[in-house]
Amino acid sequence: MKKFFVVLLVVMLFVTIGMSKTKIQFWHAMSGWRIELLQSMAEDFMALHPDIEVEVQYTGSYNDTLNKLIAGIKAGTPPNVVQVYEIGTRALIDGEIAVPMQDMIDKDPTFDMAAFMPQVLNYYVVDGKLYSMPFNSSNAIMFYNKDMFEAAGLDPDKPPTTYEELLAAAKALTKKDGNGNIITSGITWPLHSWFFEQYLALQDAPLVNNDNGRTGIASKAEFNTEAGLNFLNLWKELADNDYMVNTKKEDWTGARKLFLSQSVGMLITSTSDVAAMNDGAKENGFEVGAAFLPTPADAPKGGVVIGGGSLWMIDGNPEDELNATWEFVKFMAQPTQQIKWHQGTGYFPVTKDSVTELLNSGYYGENPDHIVALMQLLFSKQDYNTNGAIMGVFPEFRNTFEDNVEKMLNGQLTPQKVLDETEKTLNELLEEYNELY
Amino acid sequence: MRKILPYLLLIPTFFVIIMFVYSPAVNSFKMSLYRENKFGTKTMFVGTQNFEKVFNDSEYMGIALFTLVYVALTVAATIFFAFILALLLNKNVPGTYLYRALIFIPYAVSPAIAGTLWTFLLDPVAGHVNYFFTSIFGTQIAWLTTEPYAFVALLFATVWKMMPFDIIFYIAGLQSISNDLLESATLDGAGPLTKIWKIKFPLVSPITFYLVIMNIISAMFSSFAIVDVMTRGGPGGSTTTMMYKVYLDAFSYQKTGLASAQSVIMFAIMAVVTIVYFVFGEKRVHYR
Numbered sequence: 001m002k003k004f005f006v007v008l009l010v011v012m013l014f015v016t017i018g019m020s021k022t023k024i025q026f027w028h029a030m031s032g033w034r035i036e037l038l039q040s041m042a043e044d045f046m047a048l049h050p051d052i053e054v055e056v057q058y059t060g061s062y063n064d065t066l067n068k069l070i071a072g073i074k075a076g077t078p079p080n081v082v083q084v085y086e087i088g089t090r091a092l093i094d095g096e097i098a099v100p101m102q103d104m105i106d107k108d109p110t111f112d113m114a115a116f117m118p119q120v121l122n123y124y125v126v127d128g129k130l131y132s133m134p135f136n137s138s139n140a141i142m143f144y145n146k147d148m149f150e151a152a153g154l155d156p157d158k159p160p161t162t163y164e165e166l167l168a169a170a171k172a173l174t175k176k177d178g179n180g181n182i183i184t185s186g187i188t189w190p191l192h193s194w195f196f197e198q199y200l201a202l203q204d205a206p207l208v209n210n211d212n213g214r215t216g217i218a219s220k221a222e223f224n225t226e227a228g229l230n231f232l233n234l235w236k237e238l239a240d241n242d243y244m245v246n247t248k249k250e251d252w253t254g255a256r257k258l259f260l261s262q263s264v265g266m267l268i269t270s271t272s273d274v275a276a277m278n279d280g281a282k283e284n285g286f287e288v289g290a291a292f293l294p295t296p297a298d299a300p301k302g303g304v305v306i307g308g309g310s311l312w313m314i315d316g317n318p319e320d321e322l323n324a325t326w327e328f329v330k331f332m333a334q335p336t337q338q339i340k341w342h343q344g345t346g347y348f349p350v351t352k353d354s355v356t357e358l359l360n361s362g363y364y365g366e367n368p369d370h371i372v373a374l375m376q377l378l379f380s381k382q383d384y385n386t387n388g389a390i391m392g393v394f395p396e397f398r399n400t401f402e403d404n405v406e407k408m409l410n411g412q413l414t415p416q417k418v419l420d421e422t423e424k425t426l427n428e429l430l431e432e433y434n435e436l437y
Numbered sequence: 438m439r440k441i442l443p444y445l446l447l448i449p450t451f452f453v454i455i456m457f458v459y460s461p462a463v464n465s466f467k468m469s470l471y472r473e474n475k476f477g478t479k480t481m482f483v484g485t486q487n488f489e490k491v492f493n494d495s496e497y498m499g500i501a502l503f504t505l506v507y508v509a510l511t512v513a514a515t516i517f518f519a520f521i522l523a524l525l526l527n528k529n530v531p532g533t534y535l536y537r538a539l540i541f542i543p544y545a546v547s548p549a550i551a552g553t554l555w556t557f558l559l560d561p562v563a564g565h566v567n568y569f570f571t572s573i574f575g576t577q578i579a580w581l582t583t584e585p586y587a588f589v590a591l592l593f594a595t596v597w598k599m600m601p602f603d604i605i606f607y608i609a610g611l612q613s614i615s616n617d618l619l620e621s622a623t624l625d626g627a628g629p630l631t632k633i634w635k636i637k638f639p640l641v642s643p644i645t646f647y648l649v650i651m652n653i654i655s656a657m658f659s660s661f662a663i664v665d666v667m668t669r670g671g672p673g674g675s676t677t678t679m680m681y682k683v684y685l686d687a688f689s690y691q692k693t694g695l696a697s698a699q700s701v702i703m704f705a706i707m708a709v710v711t712i713v714y715f716v717f718g719e720k721r722v723h724y725r
């Protein structure tokens with residue numbers, strides 16, 4: 001009997017060694033229902049590749065994920081693939097901690113770079129090299145409540161397209177009680193620097209010098225222009241007249257809630273919310289519409305900047321894990337996965353064939369808001385201004401800008417002062433950052 | 438053996454303390470002299486440059502001043518209200534035990550949850566607080582996004598969170614005051630207020646002494662979660678405490694050197710406060 005167990009043990013040992021899988025870790029920052037969505041995508045992958053095991057971990061917000069990545073690298077136990085926000089691109093390149101995606105692509109003849117949407121590539125290609133795999137891409141879009149538009153005497157099929165029309169619509173939507181308290185207001189967007197960045201690009205203006213940091217390392221702010229002022233003036237005018245409700249810093253949920261509870265008639269937020277907004281509007285019993293972002297009537301026409309995140313392969317892992325990771329990353333960019341992801345969230349498909357497939361299936365006919373988001377991207381002029389700025393100090397810049405906007409809304413700074421102060425700080429930040437590299 | 442045994446028994450504790458308290462503390466002293474890039478792949482010795490930067494930053498001075506005001510107000514309010522509530526909870530009314538349990542709840546709630554709770558209550562659209570304000574006073578207040586209301590909301594939440602701890606200590610202290618003392622005071626013609634402030638409060642002064650320093654530490658160092666969840670240091674950085682600034686620099690901007698310098702500064706402040714407090718404060722404490 002004893003012998004039998006020994007034999008059994010030895011056999012089991014060999015079997016497990018024979019079946020040993022390459023384990024890779026995938027860290028992401030997608031909360032809520034998207035955790036399960038990504039898990040199911042990883043399971044599809046594992047079904048196709050029985051020799052690879054993908055451990056999917058939700059590691060908190062983009063910021064938390066980045067901190068965990070840093071801790072992992074310092075401890076010598078980095079994950080294999082990490083989702084990092086778009087504004088981390090420069091810092092990760094400078095940190096030299098990743099295997100450039102381009103190196104893997106060049107080695108793999110089955111992978112065609114031309115499959116990517118050019119708008120997406122334009123963001124993620126830096127110095128002629130693709131460093132990370134585009135995965136979840138979005139930009140800003142406007143949603144509006146068609147029922148509230150009708151009640152306010154506005155045409156529900158004609159959302160505002162210029163700042164002037166936006167102000168008029170917001171004014172019409174704003175209702176107050178006898179004490180001057182707001183019952184409903186015109187518009188909201190999260191108090192987030194991202195919208196400022198989008199609005200610079202929409203007016204074909206840069207954020208930083210050296211072509212937004214794309215032909216050289218960014219060293220000076222360049223947003224202190226009419227384009228920047230236009231947007232801040234609009235923000236201030238909307239806020240001062242109570243045509244707009246402001247949230248606290250980077251409060252996406254708060255802004256969403258204001259719109260879904262029909263307290264405001266319009267919402268500017270990320271296209272990644274298209275699915276959530278459609279469902280939310282249905283639940284709350286109103287009809288939602290999606291529209292391009294309104295711009296100043298006389299400003300040059302630019303376009304929206306890609307936001308969201310991409311997948312980075314982290315260096316310092318064994319060769320077999322590296323190859324397994326590449327298989328996984330490649331899989332995530334395939335049409336089936338991209339379509340699943342797009343339909344489940346609202347993030348764009350990042351490859352052309354996914355878009356073609358969706359068009360052919362008639363999906364966009366049934367989901368007009370999704371195509372609005374996509375068209376806004378396709379209509380965007382492609383130049384350095386709309387490719388988006390890259391710099392290593394993005395999180396600090398955003399926080400500084402948001403602080404200053406809060407001061408503007410509390411009446412302590414004028415729009416021009418916000419630009420001046422933020423410019424001064426950003427210049428110092430850039431100088432300090434560039435010293436280290 | 439008898440001499441060594443206590444030390445042997447202390448080893449596990451020391452192991453944990455050294456691992457999780459002393460070594461990180463020593464490490465942050467070291468890191469305050471360096472500048473590092475985000476991923477720690479490049480390090481540069483900068484001497485006292487991080488400290489100079491902090492001291493020359495007018496924004497940081499504002500933050501330090503705010504922290505001072507915040508700590509002073511929350512500690513004073515917490516001590517005062519905790520003592521008053523403890524007096525009430527020490528009365529023999531039916532259901533005292535239930536009230537004590539209910540009032541202790543905030544202490545059991547984690548700071549992040551407490552912050553979320555207050556965020557919900559103070560929500561401009563769906564919040565209960567604004568609902569009452571609109572129906573009673575006819576005004577709406579954007580509690581978390583305008584000055585000075587964000588500060589008021591933060592103060593309120595912090596006091597609410599810190600108070601139960603103090604109440605428990607005060608109740609214990611009040612229960613140990615002998616009734617003879619109070620009875621003789623009554624016979625001498627002392628009114629209720631005199632009894633509270635001339636007899637009860639001085640008699641629990643050792644507890645107050647302990648609670649003040651504990652509250653300062655807690656307001657100084659554990660205020661992070663409540664600030665992060667409720668106001669994110671806003672509006673316009675007006676509710677950023679020193680601790681929250683350390684968090685921002687270390688974990689949002691990955692400037693570990695600068696953040697370490699700040700935590701060394703906080704360490705120094707706390708050390709000075711504690712020493713001064715013990716040297717001058719202890720004389721006024723009445724030990725029985």
